Amino acid sequence: xxxxxxxxxxxxxxxxxxxxxxxxxxxxxxxxxxxxxxxxxxxxxxxxxxxxxxxxxxxxxxxxxxxxxxxxxxxxxxxxxxxxxxxxxxxxxxxxxxxxxxxxxxxxxxxxxxxxxxxxxxxxxxxxxxxxxxxxxxxxxxxxxxxxxxxxxxxxxxxxxxxxxxxxxxxxxxxxxxxxxxxxxxxxxxxxxxxxxxxxxxxxxxxxxxxxxxxxxxxxxxxxxxxxxxxxxxxxxxxxx
Amino acid sequence: xxxxxxxxxxxxxxxxxxxxxxxxxxxxxxxxxxxxxxxxxxxxxxxxxxxxxxxxxxxxxxxxxxxxxxxxxxxxxxxxxxxxxxxxxxxxxxxxxxxxxxxxxxxxxxxxxxxxxxxxxxxxxxxxxxxxxxxxxxxxxxxxxxxxxxxxxxxxxxxxxxxxxxxxxxxxxxxxxxxxxxxxxxxxxxxxxxxxxxxxxxxxxxxxxxxxxxxxxxxxxxxxxxxxxxxxxxxxxxxxxxxxxxxxxxxxxxxxxxxxxxxxxxxxxxxxxxxxxxxxxxxxxxxxxxxxxxxxxxxxxxxxxxxxxxxxxxxxxxxxxxxxxxxxxxxxxxxxxxxxxxxxxxxxxxxxxxxxxxxxxxxxxxxxxxxxxxxxxxxxxxxxxxxxxxxxxxxxxxxxxxxxxxxxxxxxxxxxxxxxxxxxxxxxxxx
Numbered sequence: 129x130x131x132x133x134x135x136x137x138x139x140x141x142x143x144x145x146x147x148x149x150x151x152x153x154x155x156x157x158x159x160x161x162x163x164x165x166x167x168x169x170x171x172x173x174x175x176x177x178x179x180x181x182x183x184x185x186x187x188x189x190x191x192x193x194x195x196x197x198x199x200x201x202x203x204x205x206x207x208x209x210x211x212x213x214x215x216x217x218x219x220x221x222x223x224x225x226x227x228x229x230x231x232x233x234x235x236x237x238x239x240x241x242x243x244x245x246x247x248x249x250x251x252x253x254x255x256x257x258x259x260x261x262x263x264x265x266x267x268x269x270x271x272x273x274x275x276x277x278x279x280x281x282x283x284x285x286x287x288x289x290x291x292x293x294x295x296x297x298x299x300x301x302x303x304x305x306x307x308x309x310x311x312x313x314x315x316x317x318x319x320x321x322x323x324x325x326x327x328x329x330x331x332x333x334x335x336x337x338x339x340x341x342x343x344x345x346x347x348x349x350x351x352x353x354x355x356x357x358x359x360x361x362x363x364x365x366x367x368x369x
Numbered sequence: 370x371x372x373x374x375x376x377x378x379x380x381x382x383x384x385x386x387x388x389x390x391x392x393x394x395x396x397x398x399x400x401x402x403x404x405x406x407x408x409x410x411x412x413x414x415x416x417x418x419x420x421x422x423x424x425x426x427x428x429x430x431x432x433x434x435x436x437x438x439x440x441x442x443x444x445x446x447x448x449x450x451x452x453x454x455x456x457x458x459x460x461x462x463x464x465x466x467x468x469x470x471x472x473x474x475x476x477x478x479x480x481x482x483x484x485x486x487x488x489x490x491x492x493x494x495x496x497x498x499x500x501x502x503x504x505x506x507x508x509x510x511x512x513x514x515x516x517x518x519x520x521x522x523x524x525x526x527x528x529x530x531x532x533x534x535x536x537x538x539x540x541x542x543x544x545x546x547x548x549x550x551x552x553x554x555x556x557x558x559x560x561x562x563x564x565x566x567x568x569x570x571x572x573x574x575x576x577x578x579x580x581x582x583x584x585x586x587x588x589x590x591x592x593x594x595x596x597x598x599x600x601x602x603x604x605x606x607x608x609x610x611x612x613x614x615x616x617x618x619x620x621x622x623x624x625x626x627x628x629x630x631x632x633x634x635x636x637x638x639x640x641x642x643x644x645x646x647x648x649x650x651x652x653x654x655x656x657x658x659x660x661x662x663x664x665x666x667x668x669x670x671x672x673x674x675x676x677x678x679x680x681x682x683x684x685x686x687x688x689x690x691x692x693x694x695x696x697x698x699x700x701x702x703x704x705x706x707x708x709x710x711x712x713x714x715x716x717x718x719x720x721x722x723x724x725x726x727x728x729x730x731x732x733x734x735x736x737x738x739x740x741x742x743x744x745x746x747x748x749x750x751x752x753x754x755x756x757x758x759x760x761x762x763x764x765x766x767x768x769x770x771x772x773x774x775x776x777x778x779x780x781x782x783x784x785x786x787x788x789x790x791x792x793x794x795x796x797x798x799x800x
Contacts, residue, residue, distance in 0.1 A: 146525070146526050153529075226789055238476075
């Protein structure tokens with residue numbers, strides 16, 4: 129059954145899609161770098177995130193709150209797309225204090241079971257508004273940002289981390305205190321003063337090595353979750369232990 | 370003027386009326402069969418789908434719907450969708466919300482079947498001059514879902530760069546120079562920031578590639594509009610909401626906001642009696658969403674005071690237009706004088722130090738207010754002092770409204786940071 133009657137749909141369908149999905153930016157060791165993203169790699173990124181979300185148990189009919197803002201699309205558009213692919217409903221929030229009213233509405237009115245991208249600012253506002261443990265009582269899994277993790281340590285929910293690593297996305301491992309990158313897509317090595325990241329597959333960004341601040345420690349061992357040949361440790365101090 | 374869908378955008382009035390009647394009749398039947406709220410309310414009012422044989426019948430028989438009715442139903446029945454959902458909940462893939470500037474945000478169910486919110490704006494974008502291959506600079510908010518999908522549909526490439534409060538504008542300007550976007554989407558507080566940056570940056574040179582600049586979130590004052598056109602070289606378009614069912618752009622003729630009649634059936638009613646006002650007279654904008662069957666808003670009150678016309682626009686389009694006068698809830702009676710924030714806006718923006726018109730009327734919460742209290746943010750104190758600026762503003766407001774205000778002055782940044790939605794500043798706040 130069609131549930132939207134969109135009068136421009138047929139006309140827009142004739143317009144050819146551009147090669148780029150969007151242009152974002154990320155920070156390398158020297159400052160902001162342009163980040164063009166093509167449709168093919170965006171689709172591959174979504175495939176990879178979808179696997180993680182399936183491990184979180186997200187399925188048709190679930191309500192998933194994704195905390196992100198527009199310019200974070202290089203990392204969060206695959207999350208939003210993956211949630212929809214799994215036929216779950218997105219309750220979108222922005223990582224900001226002023227979102228507390230919308231967040232309280234979602235958590236009060238809808239059975240939100242997973243939160244992805246909770247940040248310190250919105251987390252602190254929710255804590256002040258009613259206590260995170262109370263507000264998120266029905267939430268079974270929270271994938272937080274590094275600055276949000278300290279607020280989550282006393283919660284009973286499953287907890288994990290989401291963090292951009294330059295142009296790549298690192299996501300929680302459910303088997304231990306580490307995160308993973310999509311190693312089919314990215315090569316990453318520790319290098320003097322930081323990390324060296326480069327694309328393994330064709331991406332609009334190109335394959336040139338990218339020097340990043342060394343906030344991630346590479347652990348060269350196979351993780352039991354089988355998501356990566358290697359895992360990556362986010363410094364405990366930043367992740368809130 | 371180039372149209373995206375000329376056969377629809379310039380359709381004659383009688384054909385548009387016929388199209389709307391067919392859509393309204395189908396919508397009422399659909400909602401009657403599936404929506405718990407509508408079935409309950411309409412049966413109580415004696416409304417049946419077969420009564421909808423004309424738009425007059427629709428207006429005559431169908432009760433108005435407001436936020437209060439939705440909230441009441443939600444509280445009474447514990448239904449987060451307020452009784453409006455007409456599809457299997459598992460089909461809903463995004464729940465946007467209203468901004469929540471004045472009350473608990475309302476859920477807005479959208480994106481079912483993958484149609485992005487604000488799909489109709491493709492026509493507005495095309496009319497303004499956007500074309501496939503253009504790059505667009507848009508500080509996307511996610512409150513209504515991923516809005517960049519609309520740009521994808523018209524073949525544009527969104528540039529996802531932070532332009533929020535505290536953003537790195539040097540980076541934004543570098544991105545403009547490198548990627549030559551033809552479109553920028555600006556919220557009110559971004560304009561305030563740009564006004565400050567214009568002291569040290571040649572915005573006209575920076576914005577040279579921009580052919581479509583959209584301002585949204587709040588109305589634009591006449592002085593700032595002139596400044597953005599003349600000093601920054603921007604061709605401006607304004608965008609506003611239509612009762613949470615979508616958005617409306619103005620066009621190159623700049624003679625009101627365009628509603629697309631195949632997406633929205635719009636009415637202008639006396640906010641007290643609920644009866645139609647004569648064309649062109651002030652009234653409340655009431656909208657029926659014709660394109661979203663998942664969560665249909667039918668005769669939904671916007672709370673916006675508008676003048677509405679169905680006369681063709683100078684741009685050649687024939688669909689309904691409206692001029693926005695303000696929020697009905699912002700209309701105040703101060704010492705017997707009726708006042709809308711827009712009246713103060715036009716006065717405050719004339720003073721150099723407060724040209725971005727960052728202000729709020731502070732309301733004690735009673736029906737009739739005896740004293741006008743205005744909180745005003747200054748962009749700069751260059752060439753003046755707080756006391757002199759306050760005296761200037763008091764004198765100008767008193768001269769033009771007859772009311773001598775009490776003025777609380779603070780830095781504009783401080784006042785903007787108090788925005789509960791992060792998008793717009795409530796213009797009337799409780800003390």
